[in-house]
Amino acid sequence: MSSTRAAPLAGLLSRDSLIVAAALAAAAALAWAWLLRAPMAAMGPPPLSVEYLIPAFAMWAIMMVAMMVPSAAPMILLHARVDKAPTAAKRTRNSLVFALSYVLVWVAFAAIAALAQAMLIRAGLVSDMALSVGNRAVAAALLVAAAGYELTAAKRLCLDKCQSPMLFILKHWKPGAASAVRLGLVHGIFCVGCCWALMLLLFVGGVMNLAWVALLGIVVLAEKFAPPTWRAERYVAAALFVAAAAVAFA
Numbered sequence: 001m002s003s004t005r006a007a008p009l010a011g012l013l014s015r016d017s018l019i020v021a022a023a024l025a026a027a028a029a030l031a032w033a034w035l036l037r038a039p040m041a042a043m044g045p046p047p048l049s050v051e052y053l054i055p056a057f058a059m060w061a062i063m064m065v066a067m068m069v070p071s072a073a074p075m076i077l078l079h080a081r082v083d084k085a086p087t088a089a090k091r092t093r094n095s096l097v098f099a100l101s102y103v104l105v106w107v108a109f110a111a112i113a114a115l116a117q118a119m120l121i122r123a124g125l126v127s128d129m130a131l132s133v134g135n136r137a138v139a140a141a142l143l144v145a146a147a148g149y150e151l152t153a154a155k156r157l158c159l160d161k162c163q164s165p166m167l168f169i170l171k172h173w174k175p176g177a178a179s180a181v182r183l184g185l186v187h188g189i190f191c192v193g194c195c196w197a198l199m200l201l202l203f204v205g206g207v208m209n210l211a212w213v214a215l216l217g218i219v220v221l222a223e224k225f226a227p228p229t230w231r232a233e234r235y236v237a238a239a240l241f242v243a244a245a246a247v248a249f250a
Helices: 017-039 050-084 089-121 136-150 153-163 165-172 177-200 210-224 230-250
Strands: none
Touching: 017 050, 017 089, 017 210, 050 089, 050 165, 050 177, 050 210, 089 177, 136 153, 136 177, 136 230, 153 177, 153 210, 153 230, 165 177, 177 210, 210 230
């Protein structure tokens, strides 16, 4: 069963999937380069204004690409390997459509996150400079909420889909570009269901704190790449509960 749950990455890099792999690597690299070279400064326009929301949305969208594309790479490359389109060009097209549809779900999440950021700033719960929660109690509550979600059946269900690329593809794959769109959207929805609570923790360490962004990205990678029998989410939950106690009582 373990061989069907996760194919080795080297085995996924068939001739037809090299273009897809290069596109994924380029997208993630460009996103991280933008975050490293042009972190968003404190915004002058008032929250909930169009002038504020557009750059906030752009920042969140790029951040989601940087954090989530690497963790989705095995699924996307597996799609490129098993697609049965008659030509290499069509197989590459279908897999890129699958990847773009996956990213589109996270772009939609970025829009919600940007709006939430503006509302939290307006309510005085998040600093407009560091984009982090200044109240210890609120920060600890976010950590506890994220830890609690790690232990829910919904988290386990969504994480199972992300940890088992072969089973997911075999269950949902159908030929054609339209099916690739549907498959990418479904995978993206499961991925958001798996990781949305961890994304809320960006407001704890600071949305503009790239070390914190990278740490959360590593947690997402570790959860998705760990064998399902390890129940990695339990260790993440324990760490978050400890962090919540440290924040509340330090």
